[in-house]
Amino acid sequence: MLPFLRKLWMLIRRERFHRDLSEEIAFHRKEVEERFHDDGMSANAARYAAIRRLGNDARVKERSYEVVGFQFETALQDFRYALRQLRKNPAFALVAILVLTLGTSASIAIFAFVDAALIRPLPYSNPTRLVDVAENHALTSRSNLSRLDFLDWQRLNTVFSSMDAYTGSGYLLRNNSGTEVVYGARATSGFFNTLGVLPALGRSFYPGEDSSKAQPVVMLGYRTWQNRFGSKSDVIGQSVTLSEVAYTIIGVLPRDFEFAPQGQAEFWTSLQPSAGCEARRSCHNLYGVARLRDGVSLQTASAELKVIAADLEKQYPDSNRGQGAALQPLSELVVGEIRPILLMLLTAALVLLLIASVNVASLLLVRSETRKREMAVRGALGASRARLIRQFVTESLVLVIGQALFGLAMAYVSMQLLTKLIPPDKALRMPYLEGAGLNLHVLIFAGAIALLNAILFSVTPLIRLPLSELRDGLSEAGRGSAGRVWRRLGSNLVVVELTLAMMLLVGAGLLGKSLYRLLHVDLGFEPDHLATLRVAGPDAEYRNPEQAAALGRDVVNRISALPGVQSVAITTILPVGFNGNTVWLRFLDRPFNGEHNEVNQRIVSSGYFTTLQTQLMRGRYFTDAEDASKPKVVLVNQAMASKYFPGEDPVGKKFSYQSFDSGTTREIIGIVRDIKDAQLDSEIWPTIYMPFNQDPDPHFSLVVRTSQSEESILPALAAAVHEINPAIATRDEATMNGRINDSQSAYLHRSSAVLVGGFAALALLLGVVGLYGVIAYSVSQRTREIGVRMALGAERASVYRLVLNEAGRLTVMGIAAGIVCSLMATSLIGKLLFTVRSWDIMTLLSVAAILGGAAVVASFLPARRAASVNPVEALRTE
Amino acid sequence: MANKPDLLPGTLDMLILKTLTRAPLHGYGIAQAIKQLSDEVLTVEEGSLYPALQRLLLQGWVKAEWKMTETNRRARYYTLTSAGRKQLGIELSEFEQMIAAISRVLQNA
Numbered sequence: 001m002l003p004f005l006r007k008l009w010m011l012i013r014r015e016r017f018h019r020d021l022s023e024e025i026a027f028h029r030k031e032v033e034e035r036f037h038d039d040g041m042s043a044n045a046a047r048y049a050a051i052r053r054l055g056n057d058a059r060v061k062e063r064s065y066e067v068v069g070f071q072f073e074t075a076l077q078d079f080r081y082a083l084r085q086l087r088k089n090p091a092f093a094l095v096a097i098l099v100l101t102l103g104t105s106a107s108i109a110i111f112a113f114v115d116a117a118l119i120r121p122l123p124y125s126n127p128t129r130l131v132d133v134a135e136n137h138a139l140t141s142r143s144n145l146s147r148l149d150f151l152d153w154q155r156l157n158t159v160f161s162s163m164d165a166y167t168g169s170g171y172l173l174r175n176n177s178g179t180e181v182v183y184g185a186r187a188t189s190g191f192f193n194t195l196g197v198l199p200a201l202g203r204s205f206y207p208g209e210d211s212s213k214a215q216p217v218v219m220l221g222y223r224t225w226q227n228r229f230g231s232k233s234d235v236i237g238q239s240v241t242l243s244e245v246a247y248t249i250i251g252v253l254p255r256d257f258e259f260a261p262q263g264q265a266e267f268w269t270s271l272q273p274s275a276g277c278e279a280r281r282s283c284h285n286l287y288g289v290a291r292l293r294d295g296v297s298l299q300t301a302s303a304e305l306k307v308i309a310a311d312l313e314k315q316y317p318d319s320n321r322g323q324g325a326a327l328q329p330l331s332e333l334v335v336g337e338i339r340p341i342l343l344m345l346l347t348a349a350l351v352l353l354l355i356a357s358v359n360v361a362s363l364l365l366v367r368s369e370t371r372k373r374e375m376a377v378r379g380a381l382g383a384s385r386a387r388l389i390r391q392f393v394t395e396s397l398v399l400v401i402g403q404a405l406f407g408l409a410m411a412y413v414s415m416q417l418l419t420k421l422i423p424p425d426k427a428l429r430m431p432y433l434e435g436a437g438l439n440l441h442v443l444i445f446a447g448a449i450a451l452l453n454a455i456l457f458s459v460t461p462l463i464r465l466p467l468s469e470l471r472d473g474l475s476e477a478g479r480g481s482a483g484r485v486w487r488r489l490g491s492n493l494v495v496v497e498l499t500l501a502m503m504l505l506v507g508a509g510l511l512g513k514s515l516y517r518l519l520h521v522d523l524g525f526e527p528d529h530l531a532t533l534r535v536a537g538p539d540a541e542y543r544n545p546e547q548a549a550a551l552g553r554d555v556v557n558r559i560s561a562l563p564g565v566q567s568v569a570i571t572t573i574l575p576v577g578f579n580g581n582t583v584w585l586r587f588l589d590r591p592f593n594g595e596h597n598e599v600n601q602r603i604v605s606s607g608y609f610t611t612l613q614t615q616l617m618r619g620r621y622f623t624d625a626e627d628a629s630k631p632k633v634v635l636v637n638q639a640m641a642s643k644y645f646p647g648e649d650p651v652g653k654k655f656s657y658q659s660f661d662s663g664t665t666r667e668i669i670g671i672v673r674d675i676k677d678a679q680l681d682s683e684i685w686p687t688i689y690m691p692f693n694q695d696p697d698p699h700f701s702l703v704v705r706t707s708q709s710e711e712s713i714l715p716a717l718a719a720a721v722h723e724i725n726p727a728i729a730t731r732d733e734a735t736m737n738g739r740i741n742d743s744q745s746a747y748l749h750r751s752s753a754v755l756v757g758g759f760a761a762l763a764l765l766l767g768v769v770g771l772y773g774v775i776a777y778s779v780s781q782r783t784r785e786i787g788v789r790m791a792l793g794a795e796r797a798s799v800y801r802l803v804l805n806e807a808g809r810l811t812v813m814g815i816a817a818g819i820v821c822s823l824m825a826t827s828l829i830g831k832l833l834f835t836v837r838s839w840d841i842m843t844l845l846s847v848a849a850i851l852g853g854a855a856v857v858a859s860f861l862p863a864r865r866a867a868s869v870n871p872v873e874a875l876r877t878e
Numbered sequence: 879m880a881n882k883p884d885l886l887p888g889t890l891d892m893l894i895l896k897t898l899t900r901a902p903l904h905g906y907g908i909a910q911a912i913k914q915l916s917d918e919v920l921t922v923e924e925g926s927l928y929p930a931l932q933r934l935l936l937q938g939w940v941k942a943e944w945k946m947t948e949t950n951r952r953a954r955y956y957t958l959t960s961a962g963r964k965q966l967g968i969e970l971s972e973f974e975q976m977i978a979a980i981s982r983v984l985q986n987a
Contacts, residue, residue: 003936010936020942021928024905024954028924031906060925067932 014065021064025057058381074387078394085395092367096360097402102762103356104407104449107349109414110755111445114342116436117335123256125196126291130330131298132261133163133288133305135323139598139685140579142326144284147273149312149320153288156308159301163290164191165271168262170699171242172538172729178722179729181536184218184242185265186272192219194291195259201225202236202251210270217270218247224266225252242267244540258431260334261287282319282584282658289330302327318658321594338430341752344828348504352759355500355766357453360399361460362493362770366777368392368461389462396457404450411446412438426747463489491806494767494774495813501760501767502818502851507829508760509843511753514833518749519740521834524675524684525575525612529566530703530736531710532574533717536729537698545628548696551724552605558720559704564713566705570605570692574701575612575736576743579678579685584658587644588665596658599640600677600687603695609635609672611705617641619651619670627693632666638674640686666690679745681834703736710735745834752832764854767814772858775807779862786866787874799867807859815848890922890930891939892973895958895966898940904953905931931956939965 010017029050036046054060066074086093121127134142135149145153145165154163166187173182189205198204200222209217218240220229229235239246247269259265277283292301305325313320328336368375375388383391415436422433535555542548552570559568573581585597606624609616622633641650654665666688674684692700706713718730740746779786786799826838836843897903897911908931909922934940939962945955958966 003938006936006938020944020954023952025924025928027904027951027953028906028909030951054924056925060928063925064928064932067929067936 017065018061021061025054025060029054029057056381059384062384075390075394078391079398081391082395082398086398089367092363093399096363096399097406099356099359099766100399100403100453101406101410102766103349103353104403104446105410105414106759106762107346107353107449108407108411108442108446109418110342110345110349112411112415112436112438112442113418113433114346115439115441115445116434117338117342117430117432119441120432120435122331122334122432123197123258124330127331128329129292130195131160131290131292131301132328132330132333133290134326135284135309136326137322137324137596137598139582142328145286145288146281146284146319147278147286148281149284149309149323150286150288152312153305153308153325156311157290157301157304159293159296159304160290161293162190162194163288164188164194165286165288166191166259166262167271167286168265169269170536171267172244172536173240173242174727178726179536179538181534181729181731182242182266183262183264184267184269185259185262186269188271191268191289192253194289196291197254197257199251200254201233202249204251205270210272212272214270214272216245216247216272217250218242219251219253219268220249221253221266221268222255222257228266240267242269244538258434260429260431263428263431264425280319281316298327298329317594321596334432338748340828340831341748344507344832345752345755347825347828348507348756348759351500351504352763352766353449355497355763355770357456358493358497358500359766359770360453361456362490362497362773364396364457364461365463365490365493366773371461392461393454393458396454396461399457400450400454403453404446407449408438408443408446411442423742423747425742426744429744490774490777491810494770495810495817497767497770498811498814498851498855499817499821501763502815502847503822503825504756504760504763505847505851506818506822506844507825508753508757509847510829510833510836510838510840511749511756513840513843514836515746515749515753517836518680518746518834521676521680523575523740524673525614527736527740529706529708529710530612531706531713531717532704532732532734532736532739533702533714533721533730534732535700535702535721536731537725538727538729539698541725541727542698545696548698549627549693551698551728552692552696552700554724555702555721556605556607558724559702559717562713562716562720564706564708566707567607567611568702568704569608569611570603570700570702571608572603572697572700573600573677574703574739575675575677576680576740577677579682582685583688585644585655585688586658588654588656592658597644598686600685601690602677602687603690603692603697603700605692608689608703611703612675613705614675615673617671617673618649619668621670622691624693626691630694632664632694633669633691634666635670635672635689636668637672637684637687637689639684640688641671643686679743680740681745681749710737749832749834764851767851768854768858771807771810771855772861774810775803775859776862776865778806779803779866782866783869783874786869787871790869791871791875796867799869800863803863803866804856804859807855807863811852811855811859815851818851819844819848889973890926891934892966892969893920893922894927894930894934894956895939895962895969898956898958898962899966902945902955902957904947904955906953908956934962937965938962 032053033046033050036049037043041049122130124130132142133145133153135145137143144167147165150163150165154160154165157163164187166185169184169186171182171184173180187205187210189207189210192199192204199219202219204219205217208214220235225231225235235249236251238249240249241247247267253268271286273279277285290301292298302325305327309320309323309325313323378388378391379385415438419427419433419436422430427433537548537551542551556568556570559565579600581601582598583601585599586592587597606622606626609621617638619635622635626633636650644650645653650668651670653668655668656665672689675687677684677687702717704710704713704717714733714735717733721728721730734742741750786794786802789802790796790799822844823839830838893912894908897908897915903911905924905927909924909927912920912922931940931942934956935942939959940956941959942954942956944952947953
């Protein structure tokens with residue numbers, strides 16, 4: 001303790017300490033000198049002998065001070081020196097910090113999203129034990145459960161401690177300004193218990209509240225409670241009317257509650273079975289969520305449910321034919337789609353960071369090259385080797401600290417920006433992304449990056465500093481060998497940079513091409529000048545078919561009369577929506593063995609195909625006059641024709657539904673071109689189109705073909721519908737092109753293409769700047785050589801060739817290695833590509849051309865400088 | 879100055895303290911004293927002496943004050959403190975044990 005206090009005392013009086021020590025050593029030298037003089041040396045000789053005898057007194061002082069000084073003091077010195085170094089060379093400092101900030105912030109920001117989506121557990125108790133439970137069949141690997149199947153699975157399984165079901169729902173909510181469609185979800189009574197979610201207010205469903213006899217109850221989402229109910233705590237027990245049914249509010253879900261599969265749901269009602277669909281085993285509209293019993297693995301559970309499904313298939317051969325069980329971790333359902341994208345983006349960001357780091361490392365290498373003399377001088381003046389090493393470490397730490405701070409700040413900004421860029425409806429489907437922020441995981445990640453860079457930046461200049469030969473740095477001889485080492489190492493580094501840049505460029509090229517292909521996929525209709533709107537007439541007023549048909553007719557007439565409208569049509573499901581809403585068919589002219597001939601079913605008005613400007617391949621369209629009083633007719637798409645009528649003419653063929661109203665037969669009257677019904681990257685399912693007038697429904701969507709801008713007509717559409725009846729709800733007015741651009745597949749493709757494209761652009765810049773640096777430096781090192789060559793009669797052209805050859809060699813190596821590496825990394829990107837192969841030759845060639853072109857530009861400048869070397873001057877400077 | 883044996887590691891502090899038991903000395907005086915008393919066998923490098931003196935000061939085993947020499951120059955004299963005297967005792971006995979042990983090995987091996 002006492003020595004520490006003394007140390008502190010000396011720290012405070014260190015001026016005095018240094019003075020004392022200097023004087024003391026001067027005295028010592030004087031005494032030695034006098035003794036030599038007394039021994040018979042001349043005064044001068046004695047002085048030099050004394051100096052030699054005492055050696056380096058800076059070293060003596062430093063070592064003495066090290067004894068009493070604090071470690072941090074010398075560290076502080078180094079730090080100040082490092083800052084001075086950086087200030088003295090602001091261009092280097094600026095470039096290094098900027099380059100590192102770019103790489104670091106991109107990586108940190110993407111990692112924050114990776115953390116939010118993939119690392120942090122879902123906000124449920126013990127979320128890894130939760131599984132998504134669904135059925136599957138020939139057309140799809142995950143399809144809805146029917147309610148009766150769900151009840152059997154729930155009852156018969158021994159692998160779940162609980163199992164519940166949910167489904168999305170839409171409600172009409174009256175408010176001051178009219179009627180609004182709101183999203184909701186219906187869940188069985190144990191749903192929130194299975195998830196392990198406790199309400200923020202009130203209670204969750206009681207067991208049995210999902211039976212048809214129970215009082216209808218609803219739980220509010222937290223934001224619903226805030227936005228629609230003013231955050232009042234007395235809402236519990238109040239009643240809210242949804243689609244003309246009064247529900248008692250029993251609870252409010254917690255603020256951090258999220259359930260991505262039903263992310264839009266504002267109201268959670270108990271799942272009271274509907275009379276139609278949910279009473280039939282063949283009607284599939286639910287998904288299951290279950291908690292695995294302790295010690296039961298997903299495989300075991302999956303096997304048992306497959307057995308249960310097989311038993312049910314035997315028991316109910318009609319409805320359950322081919323209906324299997326499909327289980328996966330709930331997290332897979334939530335983030336399965338976005339995981340490969342995020343991992344690819346993280347890889348891309350890390351590659352960018354690596355380029356940035358290599359770039360700065362090679363800058364440091366050049367600097368250490370030019371600072372060789374400085375180090376030699378410092379060494380000669382008595383700086384110990386450890387001290388010199390520490391100087392480099394300190395300088396790298398200063399850089400890295402700057403990088404980390406700027407990187408974190410910019411990562412924070414870009415995270416905010418990226419989060420804002422997610423459209424609201426996508427954000428609801430990816431609620432977990434909201435949690436992206438600078439949390440502990442992200443800080444650890446940032447720290448790890450900083451640590452690795454600190455090591456890299458400390459070691460790089462040291463490679464260049466063979467400390468044993470410090471003295472060589474003072475002599476000219478140091479130069480030639482340094483140039484050799486630099487050329488070997490420095491140019492290898494730039495090849496690494498170019499390789500990585502090439503990889504990112506290939507990735508961006510492939511994703512860009514894939515996005516282009518996706519947005520230009522054959523839709524089967526003409527999307528320009530199409531406006532769309534969802535319409536929902538209240539059941540009370542439009543329940544019976546005549547009323548619904550009349551509503552459709554009124555809406556079409558009213559909208560047709562709007563200026564600029566060319567034609568209007570109705571469909572139950574808009575194009576670029578989803579596959580689903582299927583029915584099972586039974587063809588009348590062929591034997592039927594209970595197989596499920598599953599097809600999409602869309603109910604459309606007669607003008608649908610002409611409004612979409614699709615094509616009639618065979619037969620005829622139906623007319624408005626073909627209503628409930630006429631024979632039932634349908635149109636089918638090409639996929640349906642080729643799947644169920646290969647080599648046959650489907651026109652004139654008849655079918656019925658398989659399991660109900662089988663008395664009603666429908667006749668195929670024509671084939672229409674395949675329309676992209678689902679996501680842009682999905683396949684086209686067999687589809688039947690039925691006349692709206694024969695199966696009217698008060699919930700439908702409008703497609704409106706306009707003569708001018710479809711954008712401008714959107715507000716008029718909803719207004720026109722409300723003029724018919726203010727109680728009719730409208731929603732989702734959008735242009736068809738807007739729908740396509742905002743569709744999930746386009747959104748995901750675009751996000752990854754844009755981000756990777758941005759990374760690739762930066763990588764290209766860094767790689768090319770790195771190449772420029774290497775070539776320019778190599779030219780500056782070879783000025784004498786070039787001068788000699790020119791003095792000996794070399795042409796300017798040959799000097800150009802000399803420099804461009806070197807640049808060309810490095811670039812070609814980078815491009816070739818980049819192509820090889822991208823081919824090896826295809827597993828990261830292959831799944832994300834739409835109709836583009838990961839070894840797409842055109843992309844590889846054009847990307848190589850871009851990088852090559854940029855490299856030529858970058859090396860042309862130093863080449864010109866080399867060619868303009870004046871041989872006389874070049875030789876004289878040596 | 880070549881061919882002179884190095885000091886045994888860890889003995890410099892002890893030697894300095896010992897030379898100070900007779901009278902306060904300045905740094906040069908300490909170096910000279912060690913040299914003379916060892917019949918010119920041991921040489922203390924200044925590069926080791928001054929750091930060692932700072933260490934002893936820090937530990938409180940010596941204290942330093944500026945005084946005039948006989949030749950009327952200002953010099954920094956080091957004086958042994960009582961803590962230093964105690965420390966010297968400890969180091970001497972440790973050193974003697976060490977020497978005894980080493981010679982036993984050398985004689986009997």
